Amino acid sequence: MKYIDEFNDPDLARRLLDEISATVTRPWALMEVCGGQTHSIIRHGIDQLLPEKVELIHGPGCPVCVTPLECIDKALDIAARPDVIFCSFGDMLRVPGTDRDLFRVKGEGGDVRVVYSPLDALKLARQHPDRQVVFFAIGFETTAPANAMAVHQARRLGLTNFSLLVSHVRVPPAVEAIMTAPTCRVQGFLAAGHVCSVMGMSEYPELAERHRVPIVVTGFEPLDILEGIRRAVRQLERGEHWVENAYARAVREDGNPAAIRMIEDVFEVTDRNWRGIGRIPASGWRLREAYRAYDAEHRFDVSGIRTEEPAECRAGEVLQGLIKPTDCAAFGTLCTPRTPLGATMVSSEGACAAYYLYRRMSEPALPREEMNPVG
Amino acid sequence: MADLAVEATATAADPANWTCPAPLRDQPVVVMGHGGGGALSAELIEQVFAPAYGNALLAGMTDSAVLHLGGARLAFSTDSYVVRPLFFPGGCLGDLAVNGTVNDLAMSGARPAYLSAAFVLEEGVELTVVERIARAMGAAAETAGVTIATGDTKVVESGHGDGVYVTTAGVGLVPDGVDIRPQRARPGDAVIVSGPIGLHGVAIMSVREGLEFGIEIASDTAPLAGLVVDMLAVTRDIHVLRDPTRGGLGASLNEIARASGTGVRLRERAVPVPDEVANACGFLGLDPLYVANEGRLVAFVPREEAEAVLAAMRAHPQGAGATLIGECVEEHPGMVVVATGLGGTRVVDLPLGEQLPRIC
Numbered sequence: 046m047k048y049i050d051e052f053n054d055p056d057l058a059r060r061l062l063d064e065i066s067a068t069v070t071r072p073w074a075l076m077e078v079c080g081g082q083t084h085s086i087i088r089h090g091i092d093q094l095l096p097e098k099v100e101l102i103h104g105p106g107c108p109v110c111v112t113p114l115e116c117i118d119k120a121l122d123i124a125a126r127p128d129v130i131f132c133s134f135g136d137m138l139r140v141p142g143t144d145r146d147l148f149r150v151k152g153e154g155g156d157v158r159v160v161y162s163p164l165d166a167l168k169l170a171r172q173h174p175d176r177q178v179v180f181f182a183i184g185f186e187t188t189a190p191a192n193a194m195a196v197h198q199a200r201r202l203g204l205t206n207f208s209l210l211v212s213h214v215r216v217p218p219a220v221e222a223i224m225t226a227p228t229c230r231v232q233g234f235l236a237a238g239h240v241c242s243v244m245g246m247s248e249y250p251e252l253a254e255r256h257r258v259p260i261v262v263t264g265f266e267p268l269d270i271l272e273g274i275r276r277a278v279r280q281l282e283r284g285e286h287w288v289e290n291a292y293a294r295a296v297r298e299d300g301n302p303a304a305i306r307m308i309e310d311v312f313e314v315t316d317r318n319w320r321g322i323g324r325i326p327a328s329g330w331r332l333r334e335a336y337r338a339y340d341a342e343h344r345f346d347v348s349g350i351r352t353e354e355p356a357e358c359r360a361g362e363v364l365q366g367l368i369k370p371t372d373c374a375a376f377g378t379l380c381t382p383r384t385p386l387g388a389t390m391v392s393s394e395g396a397c398a399a400y401y402l403y404r405r406m407s408e409p410a411l412p413r414e415e416m417n418p419v420g
Numbered sequence: 421m422a423d424l425a426v427e428a429t430a431t432a433a434d435p436a437n438w439t440c441p442a443p444l445r446d447q448p449v450v451v452m453g454h455g456g457g458g459a460l461s462a463e464l465i466e467q468v469f470a471p472a473y474g475n476a477l478l479a480g481m482t483d484s485a486v487l488h489l490g491g492a493r494l495a496f497s498t499d500s501y502v503v504r505p506l507f508f509p510g511g512c513l514g515d516l517a518v519n520g521t522v523n524d525l526a527m528s529g530a531r532p533a534y535l536s537a538a539f540v541l542e543e544g545v546e547l548t549v550v551e552r553i554a555r556a557m558g559a560a561a562e563t564a565g566v567t568i569a570t571g572d573t574k575v576v577e578s579g580h581g582d583g584v585y586v587t588t589a590g591v592g593l594v595p596d597g598v599d600i601r602p603q604r605a606r607p608g609d610a611v612i613v614s615g616p617i618g619l620h621g622v623a624i625m626s627v628r629e630g631l632e633f634g635i636e637i638a639s640d641t642a643p644l645a646g647l648v649v650d651m652l653a654v655t656r657d658i659h660v661l662r663d664p665t666r667g668g669l670g671a672s673l674n675e676i677a678r679a680s681g682t683g684v685r686l687r688e689r690a691v692p693v694p695d696e697v698a699n700a701c702g703f704l705g706l707d708p709l710y711v712a713n714e715g716r717l718v719a720f721v722p723r724e725e726a727e728a729v730l731a732a733m734r735a736h737p738q739g740a741g742a743t744l745i746g747e748c749v750e751e752h753p754g755m756v757v758v759a760t761g762l763g764g765t766r767v768v769d770l771p772l773g774e775q776l777p778r779i780c
Contacts (some may be wrong), residue, residue, distance in 0.1 A: 049702065058762050090764010136705075152449040162702070267762055383459065403766035 052266030085229030102366030245300025360387030457666025510638030514556030642715030
């Protein structure tokens with residue numbers, strides 16, 4: 046595929062790997078922030094190809110994984126109501142709440158639909174004026190503009206049967222939380238390229254300076270990731286710590302100003318719980334007072350639902366990079382995508398699921414001659 | 421954020437106290453994943469159907485059963501077709517209903533001969549729709565060289581069905597000396613796919629209500645019995661054939677690896693994924709290895725026969741894109757492992773149920 050295949054070229058990958066190997070003199074621990082990057086790293090086996098001194102720690106950037114249990118339980122409660130059409134991104138349907146998931150609600154008669162965009166949910170609201178249409182608005186800064194746009198349009202169209210169940214999260218406070226945890230091992234970050242394509246890079250220099258960590262804005266294809274690693278390692282070896290853009294084809298310094306304005310018009314910053322991690326100050330968005338009418342939590346009065354996070358799963362440690370998924374005794378035995386102990390095993394972007402899907406069998410990478418296609 | 425670490429330490433303390441927040445294993449109701457061709461489908465068969473019918477024929481878990489009847493070996497198969505929308509680029513429900521059962525028979529090496537067709541129609545469906553589907557079935561049967569010999573029709577009240585459901589069953593004769601089943605995969609076998617993968621699943625997704633996206637791609641629905649005849653003309657010793665429908669190539673290879681107790685190793689770059697399929701899957705966050713096909717087969721053949729079988733396949737219209745994608749190995753028995761384009765490896769697991777579009 047044009048503009049994709051070019052970033053998956055094995056010869057260029059080898060050159061970047063050679064350059065990383067030639068640069069590194071000491072062990073370094075880098076965190077890729079985004080679940081999409083984790084997925085790509087494991088899917089392509091990038092971590093197997095890096096020099097031993099470069100360790101990748103998988104960050105908390107999977108929005109499905111970090112959506113708090115209480116919010117899932119509220120979604121399940123709303124989705125089960127007979128007058129509701131509940132719309133969600135596909136991979137939320139399998140995330141377990143306290144006693145069931147959205148698939149189960151759908152199997153029991155709930156009208157749960159997979160959509161690709163909140164604007165599809167808005168279209169359903171116009172088509173079904175007699176039903177309440179609720180969109181499960183999760184995600185990082187990447188999905189927030191479209192969700193804000195949906196609310197904006199609902200108000201413009203005078204729709205009274207559309208609302209969002211909001212569980213939006215923000216990346217910079219999570220980076221801050223990771224860096225200030227006493228057990229933190231992270232020495233450099235690969236920042237999430239898509240998040241920065243929306244928000245720009247202005248939130249990061251202060252973090253890089255205060256915590257003295259390199260932050261490299263990084264894309265998602267194999268060469269993007271290797272280039273991000275190369276630049277982060279180069280900074281670390283030189284004793285530097287600044288914000289570098291290795292994803293310039295998508296990320297501008299000031300991001301997407303129109304999208305930022307839309308977010309700021311509709312949402313305001315709030316504290317939020319992250320599943321497996323805990324409460325992080327100023328790490329989320331909620332609907333502003335002016336848009337309260339579009340807040341599903343108010344419309345359906347689910348404020349009585351209070352769920353404590355189960356205290357049994359090590360997902361919190363995985364999300365902070367303290368352990369690898371395979372270090373957990375339950376990995377692949379008690380805890381599988383089928384019977385997830387924690388949300389990191391649920392989404393295909395979750396670190397545990399990525400390891401389960403792609404890396405249960407530990408074996409060395411293949412010799413290079415086996416890389417050539419045959420037949 | 422000092423509490424971050426404190427909390428994490430506390431949660432890690434005692435594995436004995438761990439409980440699963442969602443014991444999804446015992447689903448009390450049918451969920452969509454039970455029809456997805458993955459692990460949930462397999463459990464439904466193993467836990468509900470197989471114990472209820474219990475016999476040796478079912479234990480093979482093949483696409484069609486091979487029966488000894490009156491001195492002949494008869495392949496017998498049935499399948500229900502519930503696609504939405506009923507008409508899609510490259511075909512319709514009728515094409516699938518014929519080709520799907522023809523292909524299930526062909527995957528045991530049989531020459532399909534006769535089909536049945538049972539319709540469940542929803543009150544209110546336009547007769548022209550039923551007629552178009554029936555005509556498509558007639559045309560597909562003629563192309564595949566089979567006769568639709570018997571049928572049935574039922575009508576359910578409006579709202580109790582999804583327009584038109586069709587169930588077909590089929591029989592065909594298995595030639596002497598042919599023994600094709602998943603248990604026969606052997607280390608050293610060459611793994612061949614008959615053409616580009618993922619076309620049917622992506623064609624359906626591109627026109628599904630609420631998910632339409634602009635792409636010109638047609639389903640690959642086609643009968644494969646003729647291709648199998650040409651392959652068997654090269655050697656009767658083809659070990660395994662499978663048409664990777666629901667669950668895609670990934671599910672089929674896992675089923676073969678598990679049934680035979682061998683490992684399957686693929687070269688990612690050799691697997692033929694058309695650009696349109698790669699684009700759509702990239703956009704939706706899906707893996708082409710798990711996307712459905714309706715006119716492809718995967719074959720396990722002895723290594724020494726691989727080149728000749730490939731040549732015969734490429735000479736047939738349904739096998740023009742045939743490609744060697746990997747081999748059967750002694751390592752990692754029961755597992756499918758892909759050598760990635762960059763030189764790493766990853767496991768391709770049996771999908772749980774339906775693939776879910778990812779958020780980002």
